[in-house]
Amino acid sequence: MSIDMSQFYQVFFDETAEHLAAMESLLLGLDIESPDLDDLNAIFRAAHSIKGGSGTFGFTDMTAVTHVLETLLDRLRKVELQITDEMVDTFLQAGDVLKAQLDGHQSGGAEVDQQAVDEVCAKLERLARDAAPAGTVAASAAPDQASPHSAEQVYEVRVEYAQDAASTDPQTLLDALGALGRVEMAAGADAAAGKLVMKFATAAGEDEIRDTLAFFVQPEQVSIAPANNAAAQTEDVGYGFFDDVVVPQAAAAEDDGYGFFVEPDAIKSQVEDAQGYGFFEEAASPQPAEVVTNIEIESPARSNGRRTVDDPTVTAAKVGRRDHDKVAVAASSADASSIRVSIEKVDQLINLVGELVITQAMLAQTASGVDPVLYETLLNGMAQLDRNTRDLQESVMSIRMMPISFVFSRFPRVVRDLAGKLGKQVELKTIGEGTELDKGLIEKIADPLTHLVRNSLDHGIELPEKRLAAGKDAKGTITLRASHQGGNIVIEVGDDGAGLNREKILSKALERGLAVGDHMSDQEVWQLIFAPGFSTADVVTDVSGRGVGMDVVKRNIEGMGGRVEIASETGYGSKITIRLPLTLAILDGMSVAVGEEIFILPLTYIVESFQPPQEDVKTVSGQGRVVHVRGEYLPLVALHEAFNMTPKVAEPHRGILVILESDGSKVALFVDGLVGQHQVVIKSLESNFRRVPAVSGATIMGDGKVALILDVAALVRLNRH
């Protein structure tokens, strides 16, 4: 293939990552006792798509792993085998291996632990083999066997390939087939002439052989016929019918299906999508499943009807039901269709809308001065513009929003693995997965949340015996709940475990020399666990106990402009609540004036603001000033001094003091006055300029002027030096 495939790599990486994630969540949701066939099919499809994609792009290591994975999955979905816990574990491991391989390819050739790969492959192969019904190797498989595929079939496979095709190496082809069954070269093979004829004994179906070969040669170059084997005869009828009649019809129906619910342009784009995968010539080939699995990224429901084509036991009957399927397809496509857009484009859009909002505000300000009687239509227009801009801004902002399920979906796995390791029984409940927040926040919240969940599991939930002794259900529950509250996103990590131990925390804090006392409120005691290096665990394990973590969690969350709260009841469990702003791009700020300039203080740092009486401001050794606030002496920082500006008021008792708190220390910031409270759009100062000390960014005010956003943590630090 002479087309440069590297341009499609990113698409493959993205989609494979999605497929892996889908596979994992399906595996975790699988009921071992009575697995849902649809789920098994979906897992199989995901594996199959990864195999197809990796084969096309030449990531043979991934193809190899998915291949063995697929073999076992195929047997499961055909109900030849009963799924076991061990299988699910192995599938999850295989998923991890694939992810490692994918990361390796993505980052450009990082080495993957080949031993782990081999182990997983061997395990999968063993599972697929072990569980196979006895006697499959014998050609005289019982004809009344439940599944047509459990017995080996002998096929005569003829492959012709162009000699100049660099991609076709007869040996790799044979190797690939070898993974499916036994290959015997037959007379008439002439590798030099690009012709292979072989006898192929395998438990896999004919369509699987075709799928495997499709990675090496064009489908029309392959002919597969069952060798004259008594057991294969019945099969042959089904296959003949399947190949010649059903598939073309199915493909046609598929086309109709698309036309039925998608705009012509969309078809084109989807076809292009498929081409991106490199199935250029195959689009029209008798392999609809191959193409289709790659198109159906977002709408699993669509495939249900289609996939039946793979199942040789259901043939013509299904075709008649296609109309019914189409209806379902149309319904599902409405809520599942989506497009991929680069984040830069979205950010540019958000920027432009931000500008529009500012311009609109400026216009509104100008228009407010005109005579409402004379300019009634103008003012009506302005009101309309105001509404439209607001709506536009809201919808544009929502583009960046993603449901929090993107983060929550990783936890079933974390909990399952960790609970197994710790010998605890834990159920994970997630509530409000649909709550949307900014993509930037989603990425940043994942680590802190993982930490909190691990903590709950390790420290919170007790061992089953202990729970039973305490009169609780042996199975602990960890609840993840996300919701909107006002302008905030609230995420709670709760458990019904032992709760925080006040005495233990206090004694540990004393050991570490922290300032504590018995008079402290519970809330204050709980906050101690956020101190750097703090851990109440008696033993350091690889799960937790090293004391790195909670302080990092708190710092990360505060870095996002959020807050962490803890509620705990000994014996009943604890709950950690995280409050985050809706988006990183917008900040709740208080604007303050100094001289001619306006500065923004992030609201989360502000404790209070007031005008001090003259006698409360005192100097220390003649220079440093402190202010007396309710028994506390706080250092006074004059913003105009820090920034070398000329203020309008020089005495604190004529201006305003804003008490700021960061990292546990407080300062009183002296400014000329408070201007107002705004939601401001954060703009980077560094994109065109450099970092400015004590300034975290800039924003554009309603009048079009730039205002600097103060870095409170730096301001507080500034005072310490």
Next chain:
Amino acid sequence: MQANQENAVAGGMAEGQEFLTFTLGHEEYGIDILKVQEIRGYDAVTAIANTPAFIKGVINLRGVIVPIVDMRIKFNLGTAEYDQFTVVIILNVARRVVGMVVDGVSDVITLAATQIKPAPEFGASLDTQYIMGLGTVDERMIILADIERLMTSSDMALVEEAAA
């Protein structure tokens, strides 16, 4: 992309390259027109604390925060007055947007390679390392400045030290 641009500049050199000329005091400067994004008037600027005097501050250029430097203060040329005739040249250098205040923008000229002489070791207020050459048009001498190098230099304090 950078290399492409340079190639284009070098290629254009043969037939002649276009320069935007502006004055600073009594000196006339020329900069590569491809680095110029736009020319605008001087608006209210938000001052930034603890920066050199020639960094006037930042402005909002259609949603982008752009630093403004006053070349007159930087090079001690002309008088730094701000009125409705004050001109800001918005430059696009090294993937950054920077505005510079000058006395006035003259015109756009095309100089062939033969019209560009190497810079002498002394002369303008600019360090010679930022001068690409001297151009001559009708008895006018134009100092051709390597604006990208100048704006990204540590002299201008516009970029992080590490990045410079």
